[in-house]
Amino acid sequence: MGNWIAGIAASALGLAGLVAAAKSADPLMYVVGLMVFAAAVLFDFWMIGVATGRGR
Numbered sequence: 001m002g003n004w005i006a007g008i009a010a011s012a013l014g015l016a017g018l019v020a021a022a023k024s025a026d027p028l029m030y031v032v033g034l035m036v037f038a039a040a041v042l043f044d045f046w047m048i049g050v051a052t053g054r055g056r
Contacts, residue, residue, distance in 0.1 A: 007047050014040025 014037045021033025 003047060003051065007044055010040045010043045010047075014044075 017033045017036030017040065019033075021030045021037070024030045024033060
């Protein structure tokens with residue numbers, strides 16, 4: 001159950017990063033928002049890989 005909570009939290013954080021990037025007027029905040037989103041996506045894919053036995 002803990003993996004589900006971590007995955008949902010990462011997804012919510014990624015969505016918040018996209019919202020921050022979309023509403024930003026500062027180019028730095030735009031890049032940071034996209035980086036947060038990318039990190040959340042990579043984390044979720046890593047968790048899927050571990051759960052299916054194909055992760056490191």
